[in-house]
Amino acid sequence: MAEIFEKLRSYMEYPFVRYALIVGVLVSLCSSLLGVTLVLKRFSFIGDGLSHVAFGAMSVAAVAGLTNEMLIIMPVTIISAILLLRSGQNAKIKGDSAIAMLSVGSMAIGYLLMNAFSTSANVSGDVCSTLFGSTSILTLSRFDVTLCIALSVAIAAIFILFYNKIFCITFDESFSKATGIKVGAYNLLLATIIAVIIVLAMNLVGSLLVSALIVFPSLAAMRVCKSFKTVTICSALLSALCSLVGMLTALVAGTPIGSTIVAVDIIAFFVFSAIGSVFSRKSV
Amino acid sequence: MAQITCKHLTLGYESKEILSDLSFNVEKGNYLCIVGENGSGKTTLVKALLGLHRPMSGEISTGDELKFNEIGYLPQQTMVQKDFPASVEEIVLSGCRSSKFSPFYSKQQKKLAAENMVKMNIHSLRKRCYRELSGGQQQRVLLARALCATKKLLLLDEPVSGLDPLVTDEMYKLIDELNKNDKITIVMISHDIPAAIKYASHILHIGNKIFFGTAQEYAKSDFAKHFNVLREVAG
Ligand SMILES: Nc1ncnc2c1ncn2[C@@H]1O[C@H](COP(=O)(O)OP(=O)(O)OP(=O)(O)O)[C@@H](O)[C@H]1O
Ligand SMILES: [Mg+2]
Numbered sequence: 001m002a003e004i005f006e007k008l009r010s011y012m013e014y015p016f017v018r019y020a021l022i023v024g025v026l027v028s029l030c031s032s033l034l035g036v037t038l039v040l041k042r043f044s045f046i047g048d049g050l051s052h053v054a055f056g057a058m059s060v061a062a063v064a065g066l067t068n069e070m071l072i073i074m075p076v077t078i079i080s081a082i083l084l085l086r087s088g089q090n091a092k093i094k095g096d097s098a099i100a101m102l103s104v105g106s107m108a109i110g111y112l113l114m115n116a117f118s119t120s121a122n123v124s125g126d127v128c129s130t131l132f133g134s135t136s137i138l139t140l141s142r143f144d145v146t147l148c149i150a151l152s153v154a155i156a157a158i159f160i161l162f163y164n165k166i167f168c169i170t171f172d173e174s175f176s177k178a179t180g181i182k183v184g185a186y187n188l189l190l191a192t193i194i195a196v197i198i199v200l201a202m203n204l205v206g207s208l209l210v211s212a213l214i215v216f217p218s219l220a221a222m223r224v225c226k227s228f229k230t231v232t233i234c235s236a237l238l239s240a241l242c243s244l245v246g247m248l249t250a251l252v253a254g255t256p257i258g259s260t261i262v263a264v265d266i267i268a269f270f271v272f273s274a275i276g277s278v279f280s281r282k283s284v
Numbered sequence: 285m286a287q288i289t290c291k292h293l294t295l296g297y298e299s300k301e302i303l304s305d306l307s308f309n310v311e312k313g314n315y316l317c318i319v320g321e322n323g324s325g326k327t328t329l330v331k332a333l334l335g336l337h338r339p340m341s342g343e344i345s346t347g348d349e350l351k352f353n354e355i356g357y358l359p360q361q362t363m364v365q366k367d368f369p370a371s372v373e374e375i376v377l378s379g380c381r382s383s384k385f386s387p388f389y390s391k392q393q394k395k396l397a398a399e400n401m402v403k404m405n406i407h408s409l410r411k412r413c414y415r416e417l418s419g420g421q422q423q424r425v426l427l428a429r430a431l432c433a434t435k436k437l438l439l440l441d442e443p444v445s446g447l448d449p450l451v452t453d454e455m456y457k458l459i460d461e462l463n464k465n466d467k468i469t470i471v472m473i474s475h476d477i478p479a480a481i482k483y484a485s486h487i488l489h490i491g492n493k494i495f496f497g498t499a500q501e502y503a504k505s506d507f508a509k510h511f512n513v514l515r516e517v518a519g
Contacts, residue, residue: 121316227371227374
């Protein structure tokens with residue numbers, strides 16, 4: 001045991017490890033804040049689609065040889081989020097297939113571009129690390145970290161500021177519209193925030209695993225908590241904790257960071273499910 | 285002047301007409317029941333009254349100091365809501381409108397929500413989780429929320445669907461009290477024609493043939509005859 005702590009302490013000396021931990025905790029906190037709304041509004045599949053779009057955008061940026069990939073990835077993902085939300089509102093089936101088309105399409109094009117034009121010697125390694133985020137979290141620059149912290153704080157602030165309205169439209173869109181809440185505008189805001197979170201979280205766990213960060217903590221919290229407020233707080237804390245544990249485990253055990261975090265999330269989900277079913281059996 | 289006036293209203297989706305040339309009005313203090321078969325367009329009509337659905341032609345206007353966003357609405361229940369993790373208190377509070385933007389609910393709004401929970405007999409359940417309540421309790425929560433949004437007019441979309449006869453009766457009495465004691469105008473969608481005749485002041489029947497008039501007129505009309513026959517058979 002002492003050995004492990006000694007090892008962790010020595011890792012902490014490196015600034016990039018500290019950066020990774022800060023960014024990881026902040027990003028997972030934000031993603032689970034909105035995860036609750038996404039899951040309840042049956043929007044979680046949009047998150048999944050968007051992460052694939054972000055992968056496509058990232059490969060375009062890589063092929064174009066941009067120094068700052070965010071400049072392409074962020075706007076492309078935000079625009080796709082808005083488009084998907086629009087099509088999802090018109091008719092359910094149309095929305096579903098639009099997402100399928102967009103996500104599969106961008107995966108295919110992304111991989112194609114990377115293979116055809118990449119200057120890197122190890123293409124499949126690159127692809128694998130964008131999909132599963134193997135080490136990109138450990139190569140963050142100071143700028144990345146500052147941007148990430150600023151965006152996370154902004155997202156949390158917006159969430160708190162609009163918390164009551166977000167609850168209203170999550171629970172009942174038509175009622176909210178009838179009482180004069182600008183539901184369309186809030187959905188647009190939500191779509192934008194989701195896109196930002198997905199791009200941020202991609203560094204952490206890679207684009208294939210982003211949805212796990214959004215979905216698992218919220219679902220776990222919903223098993224146990226009885227009110228929207230406690231669900232939200234619980235899922236945010238749980239997500240931050242799981243990511244911290246996941247990252248530390250990955251450092252010590254040398255496993256890939258992204259999949260370790262998701263594995264911890266899955267364990268937490270089953271633990272919470274068990275707790276939830278024990279409690280509900282008692283109350284019956 | 286009437287609170288709601290509809291003139292030559294035509295409703296439909298994407299150029300497919302569902303209802304055409306519908307005219308009626310709702311006066312302050314009225315209790316209007318909208319009846320008609322499944323799919324005849326009752327929910328669509330209510331959505332049009334709320335401004336959630338744009339009519340293909342015709343006109344809906346409000347008067348008598350009623351504005352569109354001062355209508356309380358109890359929607360037909362959706363699947364999303366049935367397993368929603370929220371406390372009763374949170375849901376009732378979400379009905380409160382505020383004129384200016386504020387991230388938190390004010391003291392008055394909390395008081396209003398508490399009063400309406402008492403009125404609907406759910407104050408003791410306020411910390412409970414919505415998804416653990418019975419159907420009747422859930423409907424009363426949604427009714428309390430609608431009451432937070434209005435003091436003038438309630439639109440209720442099938443408030444008693446899925447409730448047992450006893451709870452249905454309670455619900456009708458509650459709505460009747462709101463109409464008589466609190467002077468709230470009621471517009472209610474229902475499939476329960478005997479109850480509609482018993483409680484409502486006016487009835488709007490939509491479908492192939494349209495009827496609009498008082499409940500007594502409706503009871504004597506051809507529309508209700510069919511139900512009278514049924515009742516004789518049963519009784
Ligand atoms: N979003 C929509 N797009 C297209 N058609 C719709 C839509 N919503 C409803 N309809 C159609 O409009 C018609 C009227 O629907 P509506 O929901 O108003 O019926 P209803 O009278 O409320 O029925 P019920 O008694 O089952 O609640 C139905 O034929 C339905 O298929
Ligand atoms: Mg209906």
